[in-house]
Amino acid sequence: MTLDLPSDENIFAFVRKGPVPICNEHVSTHLRLHFPGYRMETIDLTSWLRSRRDILAFALIAAFRAYGTSILKQRKPVKECLWRTLYLNQKVKQLMARKAKQTPYAFTFQMQSLFDASVPGTPHFLYTDHTNLANRHYPQVADNVFYPQHSRLVEQAVYDHASGIFTRSRHVTQSVIEDYHTDPAKVHCVYAGSNVPLDDMAPLDNAGYTNKHILFVGIDWDRKGGPELAAAFAKILAVHPDAHLTIVGAAPELNLPNCHVVGRVAAQDLNAYYRRASIFCLPTKREPFGIVFIEALAHQLPIVGTDIGAIPDFVEHGANGYLVPPFDVPALAEALLKLLDSPEQCRRFGAYGKTHIFTRYNWEHVAANMASHMRQVLDAHTVVY
Template structure:
């Protein structure tokens, strides 16, 4: 039996910060699915950090680029109007599901215009199922494109920010219309259950984001190197990490911190490191390719992620696959991945003293780092591999049928 042809849509694809989506697509292709990747916006060059990203970028359908052609936009919607009832249902849905106010209505009409172009592209390509990651604006486009084309859709919901404005993004309506919703953790599923209708709870499936453990060589645990990977934005808690580094410096003369990633607070954080007298111990490396991240993990002794809000961070999975013990915060779905005292240490968010003590304990004990690293690798191999999770998704895609 041939597997259904899929389309994957997100707001911006591929991105250096969302490599888990790229791995998921690759795993589905290995299983035999043909996957058309679609992006609302064109990815900025800062995200094309390796050959894999550049290749994916070249083959991805860019919705807004296509919409810039007035002829293509008109042709797509003229095609939709040949099925007037379906077209009017989709237009009504766009109007009814819009956030309150004129601005919300205007944006949803823009999303409807984009959905018409996407629907035409999906039908021309013979796509049988549309899947979205990040259940915000791009998922609104996916929902409307599904209504226009009759192609079933589903989405993966991550959090935490989608749950800050659930009514704005109408995750209740999206859940009701989706064939299924992939929730990245049990915590995420419980959050969605707060807003989705009870009849839709059976649609909510736990599908983890996954990695390829074989990409990661084990850390050597020979030094005093901390590694952080993530966006340099307030939610990641990097100022707390810098204060912890300042407190640890007198006890660990060889200690240094490497930060992979970029974001709006980079300049502020660099200035803070200088003010704390730890600039010589910190390296702000910017975005790096998957291969470069793997190399950095092989050289790291402890991975640290002091976030205030997360889903289940893929960067923690990558560190655990590299047998690097992790220190992170006890929030959201993180305890479903990191077993406190076994594969890493969990601390309260925002508490620099607790973070300092946890890091100090690991930096002082190479044997503990090795044992936690081995436990982390075993946990990821058992529950968080891209191939295993893609197989679960594939089964769900195969179980859906096109709408009439």
């Protein structure tokens, strides 16, 4: 969406790969509120690419030249490889240069670090939840998650050309600074908000945490630790045969008693599943952020998660949940059993989690934090190249 304001207003470009994930809409909406004297021009690169079939065709050729073996062996998805080519990044740079020449921008802002939308001489900001090299800080990571040197050079340029870099978590902040040798003064951890409404939630419907319902929410079953959770749940049934596991998002084929596979649901329908749960569990093995943890905490659910990535930012072990090592089925089962054995502990963890989550993890707070840092740069009108 582009605001219809007079042409003599200051204009900034909001550059995104596409309308999804939904955080793109949250960030753009709140940035507009914090810069009321500016007209926002949204540049949707996926729509642009679809309108330029010539560029799309050459980008696909470039992707297969660079990653053909990995694509054919299904180690890397072709859509992801498309954005990791020098060719497409150069075309994005050319697009932004043309647009800036036609309409000089007061500043530019991009979502994620897959491309470099900066314009020389113009303050540029970005908001990202991950870096490619952050993957090396996870245990047992497959080599196919890493991209070659030429792709990392593009990512390096994204950070080098930015006047301000905003991240969702401390571990990504650390990666941008240490793995990409970025000036710490321009990297700011601003966290993230929830993707579901949190201001009008109905009370929990979990019989005071006694219904023994465990909830998993995630699309990528394997990466999110689904197989480990299924194995742990099999152990749990030996102790609590009336326990239930609900899987939302993913749709694995499981032969487990009391296991309910829901599959994908609309974001606005997630609240009903949170309300009926007593425990939220996502034993993920690699996680850029994990917005579902925030949603679960806001619903006063105790958490069982893994001690990787951003998760220790919002799950305090022994205060609002338990952290276990990834891949550790016995530790996962033990943590879940502690909560199943004590509805009162679930209640305490849930109350603590909700109290502490709203002050940091909401989009208004995120945007206000970003806008504060951005104004400092804009007031000084400092650019990095």
